[in-house]
Amino acid sequence: AQSVTQLDSQVPVFEEAPVELRCNYSSSVSVYLFWYVQYPNQGLQLLLKYLSGSTLVKGINGFEAEFNKSQTSFHLRKPSVHISDTAEYFCAVSNLIYNQGGKLIFGQGTELSVKP
């Protein structure tokens, strides 16, 4: 079975500071990894995804994530955050190899709060 753990439920940070949101996963098979962002009172939007190839993945709004297979991690980073980055961020894993309906397994979410 697969699972995703987001190590921080809340991350407060000041504007223009760097941020890292941590995500660890467990799976016995190869996985695809995703980060989604949920702005207040909105649905989830895809931020970035790792499917294969380069372990450093760049997404929208200046975010990037690094896939580390040995540490089973997929941490999300941004070198300088803005007030508008305040949102909840979800890490997710998917195993499409065994035709499981494309089901995404989500972590518990990390609330990023950017303060002026």
Next chain:
Amino acid sequence: DAGITQSPRYKITETGRQVTLMCHQTWSHSYMFWYRQDLGHGLRLIYYSAAADITDKGEVPDGYVVSRSKTENFPLTLESATRSQTSVYFCASRTGLAATDTQYFGPGTRLTVL
């Protein structure tokens, strides 16, 4: 409007009542999903559908019923609502199972069961 919509956006109901949450997508995506979002649990899959008239259970299906008579609609019914079903419900859709197929989410329905 193109995209995926949910209705109602907010709903308050009482224990024991039947409630139906609607989901509509305009892309003709084959796959549709229902999730519930609860604090500390992230999003958990309730049911999904691979095509019209094909549905399957997800992680937390108890107390819910789905149908998919048309590709574009995927209603979720709580047959007898309970307080534990108070949650935010998200519908999602995607073209297929390829890794490159992005999953799109609706804006959510906030359901309160009194």
